[in-house]
Amino acid sequence: MVYYSHNREETLKIAKEFAKSLKSGDIVLLYGDLGAGKTVFVKGVVSAFCSCVVTSPTFTIVNTYEANIPLYHFDLYRLQSEEELYDIGAEELLFGNGISLVEWPEKKSFWPPTCYKVSFEKIDETTRKICIGEA
Secondary structure (H helix, E strand, O other): EEEEEEOOOHHHHHHHHHHHHOOOEEEEEEEOOOOOOOOHHHHHHHHHOOOOOOOOOOOOOOOEEEEOOOOEEEEEOOOOOOOHHOOOOHEEEEEEEEEOEEEEEHHOOOOOOOOEEEEEEEEEOOEEEEEEEEO
């Protein structure tokens, strides 16, 4: 599916609608440049499950949001090696019973073929092209 978002509220709405299709064990890979809307999209997904405050886990690598299905928000931007993921126990989270939302997934070399892929393209200062499909 391809969507065009013209502001933050539209991105949140698209994400919240997409969240209805997610289930336990799903992994969502988020691709796009800095400022493209990945974290805003995560906020929309999380809001479909709980009223948690979402912040970017840039320095902590992963934030956990408690809901009826746990949500794990990964930001791999500062990851130096895949080994760091294993050191924090990310494999248990990624392949467990929660829903994992992963920014900068290109920092890891292997993802299962059943992941969702969401890509963000900046069209102009406010418009984003959001493509949602399977990886």
